[in-house]
Amino acid sequence: MAHLNYNHLYYFWMTCKRGSVTAAAQALFLTPQTVTGQIKLLEERLKGALFVRKGPKITPTELGQLVFKYADKMFSLSYEMLDIVNYTGQESLLFEVGVADALSKGLASKVLMSVMPDDERMQLRCIESTHEMLLEQLSEHKLDMILSDCALDSDKHDALFSKWLGECGIAFFSSIHFDKTDKLVFPACLEQYPLLIPSRRSALGRKLLGWFEELGLAVSIMGEFDDAALMTAFGSASKGIFVAPAIYMEEIMMDQRIRLLGMTDDIKEEYYVIFAKRMIQHPAVQRLCQSDFSELFSGITR
Structure with a gap:
């Protein structure tokens, strides 16, 4: 049997992993035409089509699924080998x-x-x-x-x-200047001012939104943040209420402008x-x- 070109196999494997020739080409720093050409050569070597086009997408054929199964094991093992060499053979x-x-x-x-x-x-x-x-x-x-x-x-x-x-509980903070007449009963006070919360794409953000709904709180969301540090910095300088792990209460309140509004263990950052x-x-x-x-x-x- 003639030798198999593993570069061709690698380009095919990357296309399967990435979901498209374009995405694979970007990861490989090659042109889509080059990747397509290499896969074509592999198909000629294996005497069968590896992909079938369904609208704008390509999916592996039955032969393609079989080849990918073995290629995935091969390249996963090669990465594993490099990882092991990395943390056993270097100073x-x-x-x-x-x-x-x-x-x-x-x-x-x-x-x-x-x-x-x-x-x-x-x-x-x-x-x-x-x-x-x-x-x-x-x-x-x-x-x-x-x-x-x-x-x-x-x-x-x-x-x-x-x-x-x-895991740790969650606390609510704000740099708003409160008058002595302000009634800040937690958690009802969360309805009085706009909130800065973690993005609903995060586990904590989804938990918070569910908690507000469970308690029937009609809160106003001023901003959602993917970055927790940015949310804290923004909250320290804004007129909103922001969220942070309760174990950082003392550290956050070293800024004398910040006031703790309340905390709960009903929601936890894990x-x-x-x-x-x-x-x-x-x-x-x-x-x-x-x-x-x-x-x-x-x-x-x-």
């Missing part, structure tokens, strides 16, 4: 972590710093994005781990694992670590899975 260990932008950065940084070795042999690289985008990058072996506010849907990602790290099976032996992932963060999430600092 400085690179640890690439995705952090969901909806999470509070202070707490996220404390979780990550807890796994950094004292000998400074680990280099931490953090990437911030949405939960969905980070999952995609993790599946494509571009990240080692994700720190997120959402649990993993194991039905959709059977090659990934997740571990619950902890933290999960998500990683691929290939990363189980990574020392940082092992430390995270073995660590007890109960003191951190209860607001105890060392």
